[in-house]
Amino acid sequence: MAKTKVLIADDHAVLREGMSRLLSQEKDIEVVGEAGDGQEAVDMVGQFKPDVVLMDIVMPRLTGVEATKLIKKNNPSTCILILTAYSDIRYILGLLEAGASGYLLKSAKSDEIVGAIRAIKAGESVLDSIATRKLLERVVNxxxxxxxxxxxxxxxxxxxxxxxxxxxxxxxxxxxxxxxxxxxxxxxxxxxxxxxxxxxxxxxxxxxxxxxxxxxxxxxxxxxxxxxxxxx
Missing domain, CATH: 1.10.10.10 (Winged helix-like DNA-binding domain superfamily/Winged helix DNA-binding domain)
Incomplete structure (x- = not known):
């Protein structure tokens, strides 16, 4: 069975390294690269053609929203899973509109992140419970x-x-x-x-x-x- 190719995009090296070690333990997942900013993520997607990009929001050169738009434009088959500390409704809406398939907070457990990657690769969408609730609260009135x-x-x-x-x-x-x-x-x-x-x-x-x-x-x-x- 072909492995799910994942690119990690985050401006914090420690997080990238830790996430890479975590995902490398999974037999069906292969980390093909690590990007330290949004532009590098866009460039590496074009080079490595990952199935899933694990993307932060706030990064140098290009934000997660900007990088997501470019990736989906140039490589529409690549899925974007946002992993961030921000649950602001503006970020959530902006990224979903840009084409992200999922949105998780960094408080998510390791097995939840792995499960989300597999779900997105299978064509599903994933949204953190806080993000879902914020979307609903937005339309209360x-x-x-x-x-x-x-x-x-x-x-x-x-x-x-x-x-x-x-x-x-x-x-x-x-x-x-x-x-x-x-x-x-x-x-x-x-x-x-x-x-x-x-x-x-x-x-x-x-x-x-x-x-x-x-x-x-x-x-x-x-x-x-x-x-x-x-x-x-």
Whole structure:
């Protein structure tokens, strides 16, 4: 089985070295390079073609947002996982809009980071529980859509149930186990939810579901334990 190639981009050498040692212990992950700033990350992605870039936000020359935009423009198949100490909503929105597939805080545990890399490589998206909650808090005062009843009618009871479980941080596997469904069925339901709600990812669906009343703010975890397995 081919290994997942990872590039680490962070301006702190100690963090890069520690993360490199951590990931090198995994049999299915290969660290192909370390970048000390945003521009170097962009250049190294072009050189090594990694599957995943583990990216910090605040770096010299190019920020994580700027580097993400350039990487996704020039190498769209490369996935970006943000690993940062910042949970500011502006950073979260900016990076998701730039094309990042995931956003974790540096308080995340090592196994959570490894799990997030594997999830993103598999085509899933990952968002820290704090980031998810901040997104929902941002829309607390946003008025409900005028066609709320129409959207409600489009979602089946099973789809609503799956969306609610997703908002609680359950992974596809956990949702499948809880509802006694196959992984393929869960993914099919999520795809249907995205199509009906005109969303491109789980996070967007949760935010819109919050506006529509499917998801309650109290359902979203408030912990700071990092990777919340909000994946598709």
């Amino acid at each position: 946003v008025s409900k859509e005028t066609d709320e009843d129409k959207v409600r009618g489009q979602l089946s009871p099973r789809e609503i149930e799956i969306l609610q479980l997703a908002s609680k941080g359950l992974s596809n596997r956990e949702i499948a186990d809880k509802l006694e469904l196959s992984m393929r069925t869960v993914k099919a339901h999520l795809s249907n939810i995205f199509n009906k709600m005109r969303c491109s990812c789980r996070t967007e669906a949760i935010v819109k579901g919050f506006r529509e009343g499917y998801v309650m703010l109290e359902d979203v975890p408030q912990g700071i334990d990092g990777y919340d397995r909000n994946t598709l």
